[in-house]
Structure formats: C-alpha cells, structure tokens
Amino acid sequence: MTNNLDSMTFIEVKNLSKTFDQFLANDSISMNIKKGKIHALLGENGAGKSTLVKCLYGVVKPTAGQILINNNHVIINNPREARSYGIGMVFQHFSLFPALTVSENILISLDEKITKKNLEDKISITAKQWGLPIEPTKKVLDLSVGEQQRVEIIRCLLQNPKLLIMDEPTSVLSPQEINQLFKVLRKLANSGCSILYISHKLNEIKQIASKVTILRSGKVISSTDTSKISTTSMAEKMIGKKVKKITKISKNNFLNSSTAISINNLNRKKLSQFGTELKKISFNVKYGEILGIAGVAGNGQVELMNALSGETLGDPDEIIFEDKKIGNTNIKFRRSLGLEFVPEERNGHATVPDITLTENTFLTFYNTYLKNSNFLDDILLSSNMSSNDSKSIINDNDVRCPYSNPLADQLSGGNLQKFIVGRSLKANPKVLIISQPTWGVDIGAASEIRSKLLELAKLGKAIILISQDLDEIYEISNNICVINNGSLSTPKKTSKISATDIGILMGIN
Amino acid sequence: MENLLITILLTSIPILLAGLGELVTEKSGVLNLGVEGMMLCGAVAALGSVLIFGNPYIGILFGAVAGILISTVFSFFTITLMTNQVATGLGLTIFATALTGLIGEPFVGKTAASLPKLEIIFLSDIPYLGKILFSNDILVYFAIFLIFFIHFGFQNTKIGIIIRAVGDNHDSAHSIGYSVKLVRWISTSFGGMCAGMGGAYIPLALTPHWSEGMTAGKGWIALALVVFASWMPIRLLIGALIFGGITILQFVAQARGWDVPSQFLNMLPYLATILALALISFKLKQNNYAPTCLGKHFLGNK
Structure with a gap:
C-alpha cells in the first residue's frame, strides 16, 4: 500500500479479536475506512458487528489486535476517548434518557463546558444547518422515534465527528424518513466525515455505501466495493448458504372463502400518557388471507394487539369471529375458539423468560x-x-x-x-394474529418464520400480521393497510399499493 | 403561635434532611431503605462526639461521617456485590438499630450541648417571619439551602443531569461513557451524609438525651415523603412540614387535654403517609416522575 493511499484512510483495524468467556465474538478482524466514504458493515445478528463497533467506540475492550487512526496506533479505553478521536456513534437502541430534555441529553455527552441556554441555541443552529428539525426543550419521551434519532445524530454532529458509526439506523424509520436520513449522511460524507453504516438490509447498503465489509461468525468474509457485488451474493456471503426463495400463494385463492374475523369500529382509550388511542378501527380478514398492518412503531400497534387478543376489552360487536361477538371476552375464551396470538415482545410477554x-x-x-x-x-x-x-x-x-x-x-x-x-x-389456530414476528431476528430464522406463515395461509387459515418491516409486509401479505396515530387505513391489495403510498399513509412527509 | 410554627419547622428538619438525601440517592436509581438506620448512626455519633468534645458542630461532622460510612456498607453490597436493594436496606436498618443501641448504652442519662441559634442580622428583626425563619441553628439554614441547591443542581448542572440520567437509563449512561456504579456510589454516600445529619439533628436540637431507636420512624417517613413529593425537593419541604405539623399536633392535643386516645395521635403521621401515598399514586398514572431504573441492578458489560 502506498503512502498516498494510507493518507486517505481514517481508521484501520488490524487483527482485532474479542472473546466473551469462551465465545469468540470477533475473530482477527481487519478492515479500514477511508475519509469521507460511507462504509457498510453487513452481517446477521450475532455475526459480531455490534462487538466490533463497541470496540471502536470504547464500550468494550478488544482482547487482541490494533486500532490505527490516521496511521497512529491508539488504545480506546472508553467512549469519551473515542469521542476525543472524533468517533461518534448513533446506537440502534437509542442511548437517550427519556425523562430528560433534548438539550440535557446532549449536554451530558459533550465534553466541553457549555451552559444549557447556549447549548439550546447551538442545537437549533446545527439542526437548521443539517436539515434535522428538533425542539431542544422538549422531553425525549415526547418525541417520535425518527425525532429521537435526530437527537442522536445532532449529538454526534456537535462534536465535529470524523467518523460517524450508525447501528441499524433505518430499522425504525418510514421510507420517507429513510430518504431524509440518506440525504444527511451523503451531505456529511461530502464534508469529509467517514461513516460506518451497519445494516442487514441489502438494498440500502447498495444504495448508500461505497464499500461493504461482510461479517459472519466473527470473521471478515468479504470486503469489496458495493458496485462490484450483487445483493444476492451479499446475502449468500452473509448467511453462508443459498437464500431460500419464498413463494407466495396464488393471489385470489381466498376470494371465495368466508370472512374469518371482522373488526367493526373498534375504539380504545390510551392506556398511559404515552400510549395511542385507537380510533374507529375496522377491517375484515378472510380465511386464507394474510392482512399486513404496516406502520412506524408507537402508532397504536401495541394497543391494537391488546384489543385483538383480549388484553383490553370493549363492546361485544367490536370483534366478530365467524358469527360470535367476542369484543368483550378474555384471551382464554378467544383462544378456545381457535384464535392464537403472538405478541411483539417475545421475552416476557410471549414467554416467561426464566422458566423452561x-x-x-x-x-x-x-x-x-x-x-x-x-x-x-x-x-x-x-x-x-x-x-x-x-x-x-x-x-x-x-x-x-x-x-x-x-x-x-x-x-x-x-x-x-x-x-x-x-x-x-x-x-392449530383458525386465526393467527402476530405482531413484529421477525423484529431483531436473523435472516435465516426470519425467512423460516415467514414461510411457516405462508404455509398456514395455504391451509386456509386467516393471518393478521402487524409489522414495521415493509419488506416483510410486501413479501407475504395479500392485503396491506397502515396504522397511523391510532387510525387504520382501508386495506388495499399488495400489488396496488406502493412504498410511497405507505409512507404517505404513515403520515410523514 | 410563633413558637408553635418554630417547633413544627424544627421537628421537620430531620425528615427534610434525610428525605433530600434519599431523593438524590433514588434519582440515581438506588432505593436505600436503610434511611432509618443511617439516621440512628448519625444520631449516636453526633451525641457521642458532643459528649466527648463538647462542641455541637463537631457533632454535625461526626453525624455526617457516620452516615457516609454506613451508607458505604450499603453501596458495597448493592452496587458492587449486587445484592437485593430492598433486603439490604431493611437489613441495614435492623443492623444499625442494634449497633447504635450498643454504642449508645454508655450515653444513657447524659445531656449533650445543643446547637446555638444564629440570628441573621436585619432579617431576624422582621416581625413574625424573622423569628421563625432567621433565628435558627445552622442545620435549619443548611436544610433550606439544600432544597434549592438540589433543585437547581438537578436542572442546571452537569453532575445533576448525569445523576438523573443514570437513574433514567443506566445502559445509555454507560454507553456514552459514564461510570454508573461510581455515580450511584456518590449519590448513595450523599444520601448517607444527609441522613446522618438528619439523625444528628435529633440529639443536637430536639431531645438532647440518648434513647434507643430515638429516630422513632422518622427515616421511614422520609422515605415515604420522597415518593409523596414525586422526587421534587420543594414538594419535599411541604411534605416534611405537614408531617412535622401532625407530629406536633400530638403534643398540642396532649397539652390541651383533648379527649383523643394518644394511640390514635401516635398513629396519625403514619396514617397521613399512607393517605398521601394513595392520593399521589392516583395522580402518578398521569405524571410519573419516578426514576425508571429505581431499584434495578446495573450489570454493566461482562
């Protein structure tokens, strides 16, 4: 490698390894990130992406290996030191404090001395400059997920980062918000900041990154320009085997079947201050149909799931299963009729974590x-x-x-x-109501779960799928509707609704 | 009337001090149920040191140090060894009750010097208010200063915001580079110091003799008050005055010979605690100020 090339590199990782007890999370990883480039890090859950990034940000210490910044060997002991080297990070599960205001959240991660008032002005200026509108005096718990991400990004921007690490930034955003985020990232890269973009969404990586490093079981499998690799071969490298193609059922085989469950004018008051009120929700699902309910998290999905499963009760005729009015009956009764429910939270709601x-x-x-x-x-x-x-x-x-x-x-x-x-x-349910079935699940397991759902529909069962993952909704639903601020749009055929339409229905411009 | 108001204020000081300390501790996410025990330690240390050195200010110092030391035991168990906070806190109180009984044995029957009143020039000449507010001992001023110090500190200083942040989401605090355990150690020690001073106030200003368990449940009331005040220092003052007032009511009732069973009067402050808690938790559904991580262990990165 010539000197010229080296001067283009901001950070280089050499043979970095990290073990937890016996488990080798990172196995002698080497990679480098060029200045002003967007570099994607691809891998399934448990491939070691998070561990690698945490080593770079000083949250965990590598067991072996070296990190070089601008060709100088550095040891990053904690996030504060990482920030002093110009490394900023936007976490997947945001590292924000809900009870504090935006400015307080940012204040405690800044290492410079600044008063709250001055900081609030500075936040407003930076927000305007980068097109990330935010109200500095609002409490974080009153912000939408997209706004919370903006807070994280502004927090990094205020430290004039040279490397911005983004961990699965789009998993919680609507299509329009994703486009907006990409604009900001490109602008940032043009200004000379490197970006390490972690994702398992292949299309996004193709779209935004110039280089991609693929990890599998803690090892670097491949590191190439995104222009030189197809999404299919990225996927194969990532999971280490051919991806199973899911075949959808022929479109109209359920048209003649009878209605399984119908929801009529379902209303629910919000359960807490930060909950969502359900407003006049109506839809029908036929046997053999999969109805996909898309929407950005926190728009009433949890409340809808609770109403459908019987964790919150209402009038009898709000929910009609076959000919029975069950809107006021409990979960046990609904299950005895042949309804099954899979709630969003698998650990603690769908199962009891600490029993076998x-x-x-x-x-x-x-x-x-x-x-x-x-x-x-x-x-x-x-x-x-x-x-x-x-x-x-x-x-x-x-x-x-x-x-x-x-x-x-x-x-x-x-x-x-x-x-x-x-x-x-x-x-052996007649109706399966399932919420966020593949959230945080690796690609292999996710495709297995989706094919199970398709098989079930093929057997003539009705499925209601509540999901934030648009790809998943498109992949297996027959009809799609969108939940936004507690209201549900009219279901439309999958082929007749575009991602842009869905974005508009999500209520984000 | 003036005297009555002064008495109410003085009676509420131990609860106020201990409550303010516990408020800071809980804001950082630690639930220390050992307030009663820490107060007893402060009381016995203050009394003992005053009997030896003769200076009541030394008593404050010893009370504070005793509070810090005993809270360190709690911190070591719950934060470092990660034992259950509720059990450890209760254990601390039981342990401290017995320990102070042992230490206090030689002090029985002896009288300690009280804290002198410090009149603030000009201000103490204001009719009515001057007597009540500006001619008190140093710990009264300190407690009132502490209310505003904590209120302002939580809103406007970095360390205050960090303490709130640690109590709100310790994983985030860790991931942006703060030592959750260190912040909690410091907050718990601060709570211990305040409880120690609150305990010290009882022999130094209220009843200058040692009797076993002389805090008489004030620590528990302080604990309840923190919740009653929804973790806001200024509301804590109001709460402390209410409880102080009800406690004094017992003596007033006895002095005036009201025909109310004394057991009923003894019960009143506690009854008020329960009522207040019930009313507040009613409101809490709307307005939840409780630190999210209260009582939760921080495991950190393995």
Missing part, C-alpha cells in the same frame, strides 16, 4: 391437558404431555437450543421466536 420451554408449553396448553382426566392424572401426565409437546415444537420448527429444555431467555431471539410461532401453530 417445557414449562412455557405447559402454561400455554394446560387447559387441553387437564381435560377428561382426574386430578392425580393431571399432575402426573401433564408434565409428560408438555414435555412431549415442547420437544415436537422444537423439532418441527428447527429451534436450536444450547441444551435440552433450556430456559426461555437462553435461546437467541430468532430461535425463541421460532419456538413461539411453532407453539401457536401447534394449537
């Missing part, structure tokens, strides 16, 4: 186990039955456990989700 999978299975099915037998038999047999059931769920759905019958929270997100979906399928 068998015990979780027992909690789901004890009703069916305890039928037609006497008390003593119940006690003796039900543990066998739940153990058998949980084993068959694990086998049928390729749930990978660290050992047999682990605690629920010992499974990775993807495996736990496969278990939860499998458990719902085991109940």
